[in-house]
Amino acid sequence: MNPIFLLLFFSLFSLPPFSSSHGFHFPSLLKPSQISKRHNSDQKSSHGYETKHFTQILDHFNYHPKSYISFQQRYLVNGDYWGGAAKSSPIFVYAGNEASIDIFADNNGFLLDIAPTFEALIVFIEHRYYGKSFPFGSEEEAFQNATTAGYLSISQALADYAAFVVDLKKNLSAESSPVVVFGGSYGGMLAAWFRLKYPHLAIGALASSAPILQIDPTFDPYIFNDIITKDYRSTSENCYKVIKNSWDEIDKAYNDSIKLEKMESSLRLCKGQGLYTKYWLSNALIYAAMTDYPTPSDLLQPLPAYPVNEVTH
Structure with a gap:
């Protein structure tokens, strides 16, 4: 065989x-004076991306005590080719899907290929409840019951990305830098939906192999x-x-x-x-x-x- x-x-x-498994050399991108308390640096990967964390809130839509619980959402950033905020250079954001964000960064050379041409900043955001971005402190706690696992939803994930983009642009004084969202498969669906849901935050989205139409019962x-x-x-x-x-x-x-x-x-x-x-x-x-x-x-x-x-x- x-x-x-x-x-x-x-x-x-x-x-x-019947289950699924659920993983680059980033130069120093942000000066300490540019980083808010919500962003903190972790380490540089051997492939070039710098690992950072963003303090994300648990619930973007409801008003009760648990809504304001926060967790550390991991993201990877590469500023090798970024032209900077003064030039309003773009920010390319990869909408992380259902696995550790390292997996997608390690297997996505497309953004690195086009970033020099556009002088773009590259950011990969990890999806909540995957990789190292677990609310409640750990994977076990996050999935201990229906209540804790209930915060894993597409709407919450998209709101995570929206909050992140707003805060990142503010910290970089890059409010005039356009954002383009990228994604593949489920991440591609998220990229397309992000553009639809938050058109004021992204000027476009590239959704690769995104089965958006497959949720349509007529498809x-x-x-x-x-x-x-x-x-x-x-x-x-x-x-x-x-x-x-x-x-x-x-x-x-x-x-x-x-x-x-x-x-x-x-x-x-x-x-x-x-x-x-x-x-x-x-x-x-x-x-x-x-x-x-x-x-x-x-x-x-x-x-x-x-x-x-x-x-x-």
Whole structure:
């Protein structure tokens, strides 16, 4: 079996069934006199971004004692190419999605590519309840019950970003610097929604691979699968047929204990894990297609360039 496919397939074994896993050299950007008490520096990453924290409030919309509880929201900043507030140079803000912000900064070279041209400041904001940006002090406390977890919402996350942008521009005396929001996948949805919700704070948004229309009940719910299928079929018609036929065989095994045991044995799975085979296989294939970049990447798993080609050959 192809080693790249095996890597993707078995890397999923560490995940609970039907769950998701949830990660640059920044020069010194802000002078101490420019930083308010709400912003504090943490450390410089080996890749160049400086890690900082912003004191964020828990609840932007309700008025009760817990609304004013604060937590430290992590963000990464790169001022290598920024032209400065005096020139009204732009600020590029990446709307963090459902993982540690390091993951997105490490795998996003696009902003670094275009920042010199626009003399832009680059900022990656971490989404609340992910990475190191947990209210109530820790992940365990943040998710201890429905009440504490209830502050994890799109509306609250967008309001976080709005509060951050306003405060950052004030601290930099950069009120005239335009803000453009970027994001991919769920982060792309956030970028687009931020532009719609807070048009006075961002002059535009670039939403990459953002499935905004998929929440519309009139939208084709299978279009994502169709795109994944097209990716494999355009690479190898034979591989496409093998994958397509495998689903029927797996379904048959689910209804036949002997076939299920045989499948578990051939895939070297522990007894009972065969029931999750379709889940693991589909996710491995989807991950390869989602990260089918022309260069090596470790966004989801360490993969070579064009991993779909590797899987199909």
